[in-house]
Amino acid sequence: MTLFEAIGGEPAFRKLVDEFYAGVAEDPLLRPMYPEEDLGPAADRLTLFLIQYWGGPHTYSEQRGHPRLRMRHAPFRIGAAERDAWLLHMRRAVDALDLPPQLAGALWDYLERAAYFMVNVMEDP
Numbered sequence: 001m002t003l004f005e006a007i008g009g010e011p012a013f014r015k016l017v018d019e020f021y022a023g024v025a026e027d028p029l030l031r032p033m034y035p036e037e038d039l040g041p042a043a044d045r046l047t048l049f050l051i052q053y054w055g056g057p058h059t060y061s062e063q064r065g066h067p068r069l070r071m072r073h074a075p076f077r078i079g080a081a082e083r084d085a086w087l088l089h090m091r092r093a094v095d096a097l098d099l100p101p102q103l104a105g106a107l108w109d110y111l112e113r114a115a116y117f118m119v120n121v122m123e124d125p
């Protein structure tokens, strides 16, 4: 069984990302970063990416090509504040899935590492 299946398959990833974007929609720092009025297409891209990453179907790459996530985030200024806001909404979303602790931990460790990796501005400590 893949982690994709263990986490709950596509419905679980849809729920994760829907919860996450419900937070982003209300976030004064993050919401203005999303160029489109409708957050639905962005939610779809993140859902398909996470499904692919965790061992589900490769629909993301069929539609979008190689993820190259740092490159795709280059147009956005991502400092510690943006990273922490992103992680705050993602933490709530992971909690909403009510997964067994080991699965929630694996999912969270990845998301936290990925968010730190996406930071693209140098700031004074």
Ligand code: HEM
Residues within 6 Å of the ligand: 030, 033, 034, 035, 041, 042, 043, 045, 046, 049, 064, 069, 072, 073, 076, 078, 082, 083, 086, 111, 114, 115, 116, 118, 119
């Ligand atoms: C796209 C912000 C971290 C995955 C985007 C977009 C923004 C954004 C503004 C453009 C919306 C769109 O057109 O899809 C941020 C911020 C982050 C962050 C502020 C803070 C650290 C992450 C992380 C991941 C991720 C950690 C993966 C685990 C994606 C994906 C896309 C995306 C898959 C769509 C890429 C595409 O196919 O064009 N992000 N992001 N992001 N982000 Fe993030």
